[in-house]
Amino acid sequence: MLSLIDEHSRLLDGLSIHLGTENVLDKKIPRERRIFVTVKKEKLKEAMRYLKEKENFIHISTITALDGGEYLEVIYHLTKKDLNLNLKVRTPHDDPTVPSISDIFNGAILYEREIHDLLGIKPEGHPNLKRLELPEDWPEDVHPLLKRWDLESIRKKINGGGE
Amino acid sequence: MTEREFLIPVGPQHPALKEPENFLFKVEGEYVVDVEPRLGYNHRGIEKAMESRTYIQNLYLIERICGICSNAHQTCYTLNVEEVLGMEIPERAKYIRVFMAELERIHSHLLWLGVAAHEIGFDTLFFYIWRDREVVMDLLEMVSGNRVNYAMPTIGGVRRDIPSDKIPQYKKMLKILEERTKYYKEVAAKEQTILNRTVGVGVLKKADAVRLSATGPNLRSCGVAKDARVDTPYLVYDQIPFNVITYDGGDQLAQILVRVDEVLESVKICEYCLDHLPDGPIREKFSPLGRVPEGEAVNFVEAQRGEDIHYLQSRGGDKPYRYKIRAPTLANIPSLIERLKGGYIADIPIVLAGIDPCFSCTDRMTFIDIEKEKTWEMTGDQLRRYGIEWYNR
Numbered sequence: 001m002l003s004l005i006d007e008h009s010r011l012l013d014g015l016s017i018h019l020g021t022e023n024v025l026d027k028k029i030p031r032e033r034r035i036f037v038t039v040k041k042e043k044l045k046e047a048m049r050y051l052k053e054k055e056n057f058i059h060i061s062t063i064t065a066l067d068g069g070e071y072l073e074v075i076y077h078l079t080k081k082d083l084n085l086n087l088k089v090r091t092p093h094d095d096p097t098v099p100s101i102s103d104i105f106n107g108a109i110l111y112e113r114e115i116h117d118l119l120g121i122k123p124e125g126h127p128n129l130k131r132l133e134l135p136e137d138w139p140e141d142v143h144p145l146l147k148r149w150d151l152e153s154i155r156k157k158i159n160g161g162g163e
Numbered sequence: 164m165t166e167r168e169f170l171i172p173v174g175p176q177h178p179a180l181k182e183p184e185n186f187l188f189k190v191e192g193e194y195v196v197d198v199e200p201r202l203g204y205n206h207r208g209i210e211k212a213m214e215s216r217t218y219i220q221n222l223y224l225i226e227r228i229c230g231i232c233s234n235a236h237q238t239c240y241t242l243n244v245e246e247v248l249g250m251e252i253p254e255r256a257k258y259i260r261v262f263m264a265e266l267e268r269i270h271s272h273l274l275w276l277g278v279a280a281h282e283i284g285f286d287t288l289f290f291y292i293w294r295d296r297e298v299v300m301d302l303l304e305m306v307s308g309n310r311v312n313y314a315m316p317t318i319g320g321v322r323r324d325i326p327s328d329k330i331p332q333y334k335k336m337l338k339i340l341e342e343r344t345k346y347y348k349e350v351a352a353k354e355q356t357i358l359n360r361t362v363g364v365g366v367l368k369k370a371d372a373v374r375l376s377a378t379g380p381n382l383r384s385c386g387v388a389k390d391a392r393v394d395t396p397y398l399v400y401d402q403i404p405f406n407v408i409t410y411d412g413g414d415q416l417a418q419i420l421v422r423v424d425e426v427l428e429s430v431k432i433c434e435y436c437l438d439h440l441p442d443g444p445i446r447e448k449f450s451p452l453g454r455v456p457e458g459e460a461v462n463f464v465e466a467q468r469g470e471d472i473h474y475l476q477s478r479g480g481d482k483p484y485r486y487k488i489r490a491p492t493l494a495n496i497p498s499l500i501e502r503l504k505g506g507y508i509a510d511i512p513i514v515l516a517g518i519d520p521c522f523s524c525t526d527r528m529t530f531i532d533i534e535k536e537k538t539w540e541m542t543g544d545q546l547r548r549y550g551i552e553w554y555n556r
Contacts, residue, residue: 031246033395034461059376059389061463061472062489077461077472081394086461086474107376110202110496111489133203144211 004032004082011055011083012037018050019043026088038088041098047087048076048104056080060105065115067147072121074098076108091121100125118145167191173511173546175204186503186515193507193553198500202493213486218244218318219451221483226312229490231274233312234267235466236473236488241316242397243475246460248318250449254441256320257398262436263306263315264398264464265429269340270299271467272422272429275519276347279419282513283360284551288350295343302336305329318453320446330437341430348423351416360554361415365502365514368413377498379469379491380425381518383409384417391465405432418517454481466491468519492518509550 002010008029016024019039026038039047051057061077061084068090076087091098100123102109112123113132120143122129131138139157142149171188185201209228213221225240226233238260245252273296280288300310307313307323315321325333351357367377372385382389390407392400408424410417459476469491478484495518502514 030460036459058373059378061376061470062487062494064474064485064487066476066485066487075474077474079394079463079470084395084461084463105376106374107494107497110493131203132201133206135203144208 005029008032008035008083011035011085014054015047015050018054019047033083035083035085036088037085038090041089041091044087044089045099045101045104048101051078051085051087052104057085060107060111063108063111063115065119065121065145067119067145069147072096072119074115074121076101078105096120097122097124099123102126117143119143120146168196171508175201188503188508188511190508193509195503195506195508195511198503200496200500202496210486210488213483215482217451217481218453218455218483219449221486222317223314225488226314228488230311231271232267232466232468232471232490234263234315235464235471236490237314237316238264238398239462239464239471239473240475241318242462242464243460243473244318244455246462247455247458247475247477248449249456250319250447252320252447253444254399255324255443256445258436258440259321259325259445260316261398261400261403262325262433263303263313263321265432265436266299266303266306267313268429268467269426269433270296270303271519272426273299273344275422275467275516276351276419278516279415279513280357282516282547282550283357284547284554285356288347288354288357292347295340298336298339298343302333305333317446318449320444322446324445325437325440327440330440334434334437337430337433341427344423344426344430348420348427351419351423357419358416360510360513361419364415364510365506365517366412366414367498367502369411371501372413372498375497375501376494377469378494379466379519380418380421381469381495381498383407384421385413386411389470391463391470395463397462397464403432403435415513415517422519452481454479455483468492469494507553509553512547512550 012027012035015037023040023043024037025040028036030036057078057080059079061079064075064077066073071090071092073088073090078085078087089098098121100112102112110132112126113129115121116123116129117132117134142154142157144154168189168191171190173186173188175185184204187199187201188195189197209224213224216224222237222240226237228236273292277289277292277296280292303313304310306325307315315323367385369385369387372382373387386409388407388409393407405428408421408428410420455477457477457479461472461474464471471491472489474487475483476485499518502517503511506514
């Protein structure tokens with residue numbers, strides 16, 4: 001019988017072959033039941049479809065987005081029995097977009113609105129990108145989880161520069 | 164929108180929700196046609212705040228995300244930090260953490276059962292259940308010193324030990340809880356007052372539940388056996404025998420039965436922990452100024468409302484670079500909407516309460532008749548009474 005780690009490498013190899021090894025930028029298996037894999041942004045939907053159809057991932061736990069300095073990173077946390085796969089894509093600050101995956105995983109619909117709200121990353125093809133968490137009168141260009149915004153600068157922006 | 168359809172905003176303050184949330188109901192007569200949620204009224208910016216606090220400070224901030232699942236969030240946080248640190252915590256600490264997690268599940272589920280009884284106008288049952296819930300509240304206070312926000316898990320282990328001379332008393336209290344819960348299980352399955360208001364109400368189809376990535380009792384009431392304690396085991400859950408409870412049907416009765424049975428399973432897990440508590444220390448050292456190396460970790464905890472997932476990215480130093488939290492209620496919102504569609508206005512309180520979002524009692528809601536540009540308001544209590552009277556007709 002294959003151990004869990006062997007099973008995880010088999011899954012990763014299958015994904016690499018399907019997407020083409022040049023499109024998989026990084027992969028690691030830090031421990032049992034955890035996989036981290038980074039793919040090119042253009043291959044995101046293809047990877048998601050493959051994981052859903054061939055590897056039976058049906059549950060998306062959440063989407064994490066973060067400001068990594070020179071780039072923005074979006075992490076999709078998928079789970080199934082005995083495995084949590086974290087698929088990452090990167091996108092530059094001057095093009096904050098990712099393809100929307102809510103047509104493949106319907107459960108992602110609110111999580112995509114959340115990253116749009118808090119980090120200004122636009123999931124292209126999402127049916128409804130209204131504000132989810134921030135107030136309606138929040139300034140359009142302020143995305144509080146970006147590193148360049150801190151409490152002071154947000155306060156200044158909201159008060160129009162004055163106190 | 165046709166002439167017969169109306170829009171009813173419910174919230175931001177609503178009887179079934181502790182976190183203020185706004186739901187815009189489109190109704191036709193007594194039927195709910197569509198629902199649009201509007202979240203964020205309680206967005207406190209905790210993820211951002213965590214980036215400027217040390218790991219030990221965050222331990223106490225994260226506990227305050229929610230008063231009911233405080234232990235679940237704290238456990239998940241410590242698991243993440245310990246994974247990046249590469250720290251193995253003592254066995255005894257793992258058992259105590261599991262013991263606390265299951266006590267928290269018992270108290271939360273009993274609280275929810277009381278609330279559900281209240282929402283359908285069965286206040287006698289509500290008072291009985293909350294009286295018995297005091298047993299587990301006392302137990303939590305005896306173990307941790309607090310009734311809420313127990314502050315038990317810490318980075319490296321737990322903060323307080325379970326003294327062995329107290330164990331017989333704890334077991335006696337667990338026995339009381341077990342007996343009372345068995346009685347409530349019987350009540351829930353037979354009492355006509357409950358059956359009338361819950362059978363076939365707020366039904367969620369299994370396929371929709373899976374498609375919308377629902378979680379927790381909300382998902383298990385549709386017959387899907389998904390539980391983070393089994394799927395991605397943490398602490399010592401892989402050593403403890405217990406059942407994952409599922410019921411078919413996906414209606415409010417199934418939600419009640421899942422939670423009642425989960426209380427019974429949790430009592431068993433607690434007893435197992437007390438019987439098999441290993442000897443040894445309860446924590447590893449972690450300095451308040453402790454630094455965490457570069458790395459990242461994802462951990463799952465099965466909180467009482469469903470799967471709780473946290474992600475930590477560290478770039479060295481004494482503060483996290485990014486910390487992401489997804490509490491179970493957000494995952495359950497899309498499937499909640501599915502449950503509300505096609506139901507009666509009178510069923511809104513019980514269905515909203517059904518996924519066990521947090522609860523608040525001070526609330527107002529506005530009913531807007533857009534055709535006549537007329538507005539009228541109802542307090543949450545009035546909507547609850549409206550529901551009860553509607554069923555009495």
